[in-house]
């Protein structure tokens with residue numbers, strides 16, 4: 001135990017136990033090619049301070065020690081510190097005051113506070129001010145080791161997250177997402193965090209705003225990028241086909257099922273299944289999907305047994321799903337299950353500053369695809385900037401009552417295809433099953 005009292009001999013840090021967690025985090029830091037983490041240990045109790053410093057050194061950190069707030073301020077001024085291990089009760093100024101100063105002057109510094117058991121309230125206050133973690137004295141070597149490793153992992157995560165954000169921002173995230181507007185920057189920040197998890201994600205946005213691109217980007221930057229990314233258009237398939245596509249079927253399950261087929265949810269293994277147009281999924285299939293997500297298994301059509309699934313689910317829609325829930329057209333429980341992380345993709349009219357970049361991106365793509373040296377007419381970009389990129393009626397809560405012409409017009413906010421676009425023209429589900437066509441939107445009007 002490490003406490004305010006001198007630590008017993010056997011608790012001294014000659015040989016801290018190396019757990020697999022320790023090795024993994026150390027390897028991650030090394031793999032990230034980052035320099036050793038700089039730790040400042042601040043405690044007026046010399047035995048605790050030295051013990052902490054010793055353990056941190058053993059784990060590969062660079063360590064500086066400070067016996068009071070004054071020494072701590074000097075050390076902070078002298079070297080770039082990544083992690084502050086701070087005792088809250090010290091002479092010469094309270095640890096809380098120091099913590100407050102650090103939060104203001106070094107917002108990205110990770111702070112772990114050490115506090116006596118009797119003052120959990122203070123620890124809560126410290127967390128409120130911005131400490132990232134805390135250790136309650138007396139703590140064991142293992143607790144200290146785990147806390148330091150957690151801090152190291154967090155720094156690696158922060159660094160990776162920053163790198164990914166930069167990649168996405170500069171359009172190098174697989175050369176996919178283009179845009180530098182503040183709303184896109186915000187989106188990249190969210191994506192960089194979401195990509196590392198395997199939680200379900202719900203992407204909401206008007207048609208053509210890049211929802212599928214975002215889903216791919218989440219997959220490609222995630223831990224299972226080597227696994228498949230499988231897009232499924234829930235609005236383009238007949239319900240029976242969706243069921244067999246998603247869940248699979250056994251031989252003879254229905255007319256034409258000559259062979260058993262593994263469903264996409266199972267086939268993706270630890271990859272990503274992208275359920276596009278999730279708002280179009282019929283209610284009975286919503287119930288089956290919900291059960292699949294809850295139980296992490298699916299029962300193929302006609303089968304008597306279930307098979308496990310481990311795919312990540314990313315769903316997207318241009319519908320107002322919350323409103324569909326209120327209207328009883330989308331299951332509330334499925335909505336909550338999918339909506340663990342919610343990403344709203346801003347339409348082009350909210351990021352007009354991206355238009356020149358996007359236009360150049362599309363032109364470049366067209367040049368490569370058609371081996372033609374296209375250029376913009378003199379006033380092309382300014383016309384695109386003047387166009388208002390109106391909201392479309394595909395978000396309407398009563399899609400079946402929306403005239404076909406209106407639904408066709410949902411391409412109007414497409415980020416990159418203002419004139420010609422992919423859309424499903426339909427007034428009924430039957431039509432949407434089979435009909436897919438290109439349509440032309442009104443040209444940008446001169447202001």
Ligand SMILES: Nc1ncnc2c1ncn2[C@@H]1O[C@H](COP(=O)(O)OP(=O)(O)OP(=O)(O)O)[C@@H](O)[C@H]1O
Nearest residue numbers: 176177178179206207208209210211212213415416
């Ligand atoms: N930020 C962006 N950067 C580069 N290309 C983009 C961006 N947003 C959209 N696009 C392009 O616009 C087209 C439509 O994108 P995508 O299919 O991802 O949109 P969507 O929101 O899924 O559309 P829908 O709702 O019709 O399925 C694609 O060619 C895509 O590459």
